[in-house]
Every structure is written in structure tokens, then in C-alpha cells.
Amino acid sequence: MSRPVLIVGGGPAGLAAASALTAVGQRVVLVEKAERLGGAPILSGYAKLVPSGEWAKDAIGGMVRRVEAQPLATVRLRTTVASLKGGPGDFNAEFSDGAAVQVGAVILCTGFTHFDSLNKPEWGFGTYPDVVTTAQVEQMISAGTGVRCPSDGRAPQRVAILLCVGSRDRQIGRPWCSKICCTVSANIAMEIREQLPDCHVYIYYMDIRTFGLYETKYYWRSQEEFKIKYIKARIAEVTSDGQRLIVKGEDTLVKRPITIPFDMVVHAIGMDPNVDNKSIATAFGVALEPNGYLERGNSYGNTAETSRPGVFVAGAAAGPETIDDSIAQAYAAAARALPLVHPAQASA
Amino acid sequence: MPIHEQSLIRPEDLRTHDQLVVDGVDVSGHWSTFIHSRVVSDYNEELQEQIASLPGGEHIHRCWQCGSCTNACTVNAINPDFNPRFWIYLVRMGLESELLRDKEIIWQCVSCNKCTYVCPRDVFPEGVMKALSHWLELKGHTRKSPAMVFDEVFTEQVIQRGRIEEGRLIRRFFARTGQALGQDWLVEMARRLLRHLPLGLLTRMGLASLRAPRTRGWSGARDALNEYVQEQSAAHRRALGLSELIETARQDASGASGG
Numbered sequence: 125m126s127r128p129v130l131i132v133g134g135g136p137a138g139l140a141a142a143s144a145l146t147a148v149g150q151r152v153v154l155v156e157k158a159e160r161l162g163g164a165p166i167l168s169g170y171a172k173l174v175p176s177g178e179w180a181k182d183a184i185g186g187m188v189r190r191v192e193a194q195p196l197a198t199v200r201l202r203t204t205v206a207s208l209k210g211g212p213g214d215f216n217a218e219f220s221d222g223a224a225v226q227v228g229a230v231i232l233c234t235g236f237t238h239f240d241s242l243n244k245p246e247w248g249f250g251t252y253p254d255v256v257t258t259a260q261v262e263q264m265i266s267a268g269t270g271v272r273c274p275s276d277g278r279a280p281q282r283v284a285i286l287l288c289v290g291s292r293d294r295q296i297g298r299p300w301c302s303k304i305c306c307t308v309s310a311n312i313a314m315e316i317r318e319q320l321p322d323c324h325v326y327i328y329y330m331d332i333r334t335f336g337l338y339e340t341k342y343y344w345r346s347q348e349e350f351k352i353k354y355i356k357a358r359i360a361e362v363t364s365d366g367q368r369l370i371v372k373g374e375d376t377l378v379k380r381p382i383t384i385p386f387d388m389v390v391h392a393i394g395m396d397p398n399v400d401n402k403s404i405a406t407a408f409g410v411a412l413e414p415n416g417y418l419e420r421g422n423s424y425g426n427t428a429e430t431s432r433p434g435v436f437v438a439g440a441a442a443g444p445e446t447i448d449d450s451i452a453q454a455y456a457a458a459a460r461a462l463p464l465v466h467p468a469q470a471s472a
Numbered sequence: 473m474p475i476h477e478q479s480l481i482r483p484e485d486l487r488t489h490d491q492l493v494v495d496g497v498d499v500s501g502h503w504s505t506f507i508h509s510r511v512v513s514d515y516n517e518e519l520q521e522q523i524a525s526l527p528g529g530e531h532i533h534r535c536w537q538c539g540s541c542t543n544a545c546t547v548n549a550i551n552p553d554f555n556p557r558f559w560i561y562l563v564r565m566g567l568e569s570e571l572l573r574d575k576e577i578i579w580q581c582v583s584c585n586k587c588t589y590v591c592p593r594d595v596f597p598e599g600v601m602k603a604l605s606h607w608l609e610l611k612g613h614t615r616k617s618p619a620m621v622f623d624e625v626f627t628e629q630v631i632q633r634g635r636i637e638e639g640r641l642i643r644r645f646f647a648r649t650g651q652a653l654g655q656d657w658l659v660e661m662a663r664r665l666l667r668h669l670p671l672g673l674l675t676r677m678g679l680a681s682l683r684a685p686r687t688r689g690w691s692g693a694r695d696a697l698n699e700y701v702q703e704q705s706a707a708h709r710r711a712l713g714l715s716e717l718i719e720t721a722r723q724d725a726s727g728a729s730g731g
Binding site (some may be wrong): 348375383 | 510511512513514515517520533534537558561562564565566567570
């Protein structure tokens with residue numbers, strides 16, 4: 125019997141890697157530090173996913189159930205990896221609970237951490253209860269309570285979504301684009317308009333990056349069908365007049381300062397490198413790239429590879445990533461891992 | 473002038489005082505140049521829907537601000553302040569106070585439609601300009617010009633009679649704009665017409681002026697046109713949140729005095 129493949133992280137990428145490998149009869153050990161599988165979409169309570177429109181609890185929940193029902197997958201919850209010794213085809217992984225396992229390959233699917241808006245105090249998060257994050261709005265929608273102002277539970281009449289909160293901001297050491305927040309914000313804006321037709325939604329942007337096919341499905345649909353307003357302005361500060369939130373900035377296309385009252389302000393928070401990446405890098409002996417994500421090898425000859433042979437990476441662990449692409453990368457990583465545990469088949 | 477960003481300051485916002493003392497400090501002269509606040513403090517969330525409800529403005533929400541319309545614009549080549557791209561943005565974002573600053577030039581569109589052909593998003597900017605002028609007029613932001621009164625008199629006569637009679641048109645246009653009929657150029661023109669025109673033609677003109685002829689069987693068309701015009705203007709006024717009464721009153725007045 126060949127050695128199992130170790131998959132670290134039970135989010136979309138980890139679940140997809142587990143499905144890919146078990147589908148061809150390969151044993152896997154899936155370790156997850158949280159108490160349940162599902163990753164950010166489940167643990168943070170996402171609502172409808174981009175671009176399928178399926179509820180996260182159905183789409184990602186389905187992936188969880190398939191892995192849990194798979195006899196070839198050993199799932200270890202509340203577990204991290206303390207150290208990894210050995211080389212390709214012959215690794216020895218030691219877990220946080222002292223147990224150890226011999227594995228042939230490792231796939232890191234350790235994901236990201238949501239940006240903490242407290243790091244941008246000028247935008248009012250933590251000071252005013254009606255300043256929330258996209259993750260919180262996702263939770264309001266997925267919990268079925270609807271979008272309401274946390275201060276008094278009223279339905280907002282006017283909502284501002286601020287893009288690039290914790291992204292593209294050298295001031296706080298986060299120069300990267302988090303890639304998906306523009307599209308997620310357009311999706312949330314349409315959801316708000318659908319739930320609350322009298323509520324107007326404004327998106328304050330630096331650039332809009334609803335890339336690829338999202339251009340029509342999110343950027344234009346949100347404007348043409350849902351009358352979402354996009355205003356080119358980086359907001360200077362969010363304050364309050366005691367009743368409503370006051371958003372201050374400059375409408376750069378009109379060259380005019382704006383001071384507009386809002387009921388709710390939503391931060392489109394970006395993807396930080398996983399807060400544990402430094403200990404992950406130490407435990408697995410892999411390098412981090414300058415921003416703090418796991419460093420990738422080149423995509424042409426060494427797809428899904430990290431700096432350490434036999435240790436692969438998929439999903440947002442290596443940089444901001446969409447769910448769909450995380451899943452695709454996990455399949456690529458599975459294809460790279462398989463020859464290390466089935467060398468005979470690989471050469472056949 | 474101690475102000476560095478001159479281009480951002482509109483002349484009407486400048487305040488200068490030759491003699492001004494504030495809290496016992498003499499701040500006369502250029503030290504006392506104050507600027508009214510430039511801050512936009514709210515959005516008019518109805519504005520885009522209002523423009524979209526007027527003929528020509530239907531596709532304004534498609535605009536992505538590329539500026540092709542302004543680059544192609546005939547009027548912009550002469551007056552750089554004439555900027556359809558900018559006005560479309562103001563309407564879309566509900567920046568009504570900014571839009572009204574340009575109310576005196578918006579109507580200068582010559583309808584050449586270069587913007588219409590160049591627009592990659594099929595916004596029909598020329599139509600938007602028509603809708604904007606219409607909106608300014610309905611909202612009372614544009615003074616009624618003599619040309620607008622002339623158009624009204626002309627249209628009323630066509631609708632009522634199916635044709636126009638120039639003498640009546642001129643008389644009513646003058647009456648409505650408070651101009652005297654005995655203007656020198658008009659008297660001179662009438663004198664020369666009487667002197668030079670053949671008698672038969674003069675007779676027919678005279679009779680037409682007295683009898684005010686009507687296209688045969690016109691009443692059906694007149695009623696249909698009146699109904700349509702009233703329906704449309706009522707719909708437009710409703711969409712702009714205006715009462716429908718003014719339009720009805722004017723129709724009544726013209727109906728009573730026409731004939």
C-alpha cells in the first residue's frame with residue numbers, strides 16, 4: 125500500500141485536493157486547525173458565491189460531505205503540523221498532538237486571513253457600529269436576518285461600499301490587489317438592492333477589477349439592472365454627525381470634495397497572508413514571497429510547487445485567489461503529488 | 473493671490489473685501505479673499521431616473537465615461553466647457569448642484585450626432601442632451617427664450633389646424649412675447665409685399681389671414697395629437713415629480729383662444 129498524501133487545510137482547495145486524490149484510489153490525511161471543515165466560505169459564513177450564485181453552505185458544504193463520506197480520507201480536526209522531515213516520497217509529518225505519519229507528498233492549502241479593518245481606523249470600523257465588513261454583510265445575508273444596521277437594526281436607506289480596504293495600500297504594507305473584492309462587492313450590492321429596493325448603494329473605487337467574464341455579469345449588470353453607483357474616490361475618513369455616518373472624500377472625476385451621509389458603510393476587506401504563515405514556513409521548511417504568502421515555483425515546469433521539492437501549494441495560501449481557481453489549483457497539485465506516491469504508475 | 477489651486481475655484485465663489493475687520497484684525501484686500509465651500513454634501517438619487525424617463529435619456533446608465541462623446545463633440549471644439557461626458561457622470565451620480573452650474577450651456581448641443589456614432593456603449597449622448605434640456609425646462613431652470621415661444625406658437629397652430637398661416641403666427645408670437653406689431657422692419661416688409669406681389673396672390677394671402685384655413689378632415693388628427701401631447705407631457709411631469717396642472721391649464725387657454 126502506497127503512502128498517503130498529506131493535505132494541510134480543509135477549505136475549498138484542501139477539499140478539492142482530497143476529492144481528486146481519493147477519486148483515483150489514493151489515501152489522504154487531511155489536517156484542519158479549526159473545529160470543522162469548509163475553510164473561509166463556511167467558517168466566515170459566506171452567502172451566495174461568485175460566480176455560481178450557489179449558497180456557500182450548499183456548494184462548499186457539499187464538498188465537505190463528500191470528503192467526510194470518503195473512506196480513503198482521514199480527517200484530523202483541531203490539528204496543525206509541527207514539523208516535516210524527509211524528502212519526496214518519504215516524508216515524516218509530526219502533528220500538534222504528538223502523533224506522526226509517513227506521507228509521500230504534501231499539499232499546502234492553508235489559505236488566507238481576512239484583513240482586520242481595525243488597521244484602517246480612519247474608516248470608522250470599531251468606532252461606529254454601522255461600519256461593517258463584506259464578511260459581516262455575507263453573514264447577515266446567509267443567516268437570513270437580512271442587511272440591517274447593527275446600531276439599531278433598521279434597514280439602511282443608503283449604503284457605501286469602500287473598495288481596497290487592506291489592499292493596494294503601501295501605507296500599511298499591503299501593496300497587492302486582493303483580486304476578488306470588486307466582484308464580491310458588486311455581488312453584495314446587487315443582493316442588498318434585491319432585498320431592499322429603496323436602498324441606494326454606492327461603491328467607492330480606485331479601479332474596478334471585475335476581471336474576465338465578471339465584467340458583464342457583475343460590473344455592468346450591477347449598474348444596468350440594479351442601478352449601483354460607482355464613484356471614483358478613495359475615501360479620506362468616515363465620521364458621524366451623531367445620527368448617520370458621514371463619508372468624506374474627493375469625487376476625482378468632478379474634482380470636488382464630497383461629504384455624504386450614509387446609513388451603513390461596508391469595508392471590502394482584502395486577503396492577508398494567513399497569520400500563521402511564518403510558523404507554517406518554519407514547520408514545512410518552505411519559503412515565503414516578499415508579501416508573506418507561500419512562494420511558488422514557476423508555473424511552466426513546476427506547477428503547484430513550493431521552494432521545497434515534494435511540498436505543493438494550492439489556493440489563497442500562495443496569494444489572493446478565487447474559490448474556482450483554488451479548486452483548479454488543488455487538482456493541479458494533486459496531479460503533481462500522485463507520481464511521488466505511485467512512481468511505478470508514473471513511469472508506466 | 474495666496475490661492476494656489478485657481479483652476480478649482482469658480483469666479484462666482486470668490487469673496488473679496490476692500491475694507492474688512494474681523495475680531496479687530498484688519499483683513500482688507502487680498503487677505504480677505506474667501507471661497508464658498510465647494511463640498512458636495514448630498515446626492516439626488518432621483519436624477520438618473522428622471523433623465524432616463526425623458527425621451528433620449530433612456531440609455532444614460534450604460535455610460536462608462538470613456539469620453540468619446542466629448543472628443544467627437546462639435547460644440548466642445550469651440551467651447552471646452554461643453555462636456556457631455558461630464559454631464560452624464562453628474563446625472564448618473566446625482567450631483568444636481570454641479571449640473572446646474574452649466575445650465576446656460578447645456579442646451580447649446582447642435583444635434584450633429586457625432587457622439588451617437590462614436591459611443592461604444594450606445595448611450596446616445598445626443599438624446600441625453602435633449603433630455604437634459606427638456607429637464608432644465610420642465611424644472612424651471614431655463615428661462616423661456618423667444619425661440620421656445622415661437623416653437624410653441626408654431627406647434628399649437630399646426631396641431632389645431634394642420635397647417636400654419638404666417639400672418640397669424642407672427643401676430644401671436646409678438647403678442648406672447650410682448651412685442652409691438654408695428655415694428656419698422658415689419659411695416660416696411662408689408663409695404664413692399666403690397667407694392668410688388670401680384671394681386672391674385674395678395675388676395676389669397678389676405679383671405680387666408682382672415683379665414684385661417686384648416687386642413688380638411690383635420691379634427692380627428694388634431695384630437696389624436698392633442699391627446700398624445702398631453703399624455704406625454706403629463707407622464708414627463710409625473711416622472712419629474714411635478715404637478716400635471718400647469719400643462720393642462722396651458723392647453724385649456726390655447727384651446728379657448730384658438731380658432
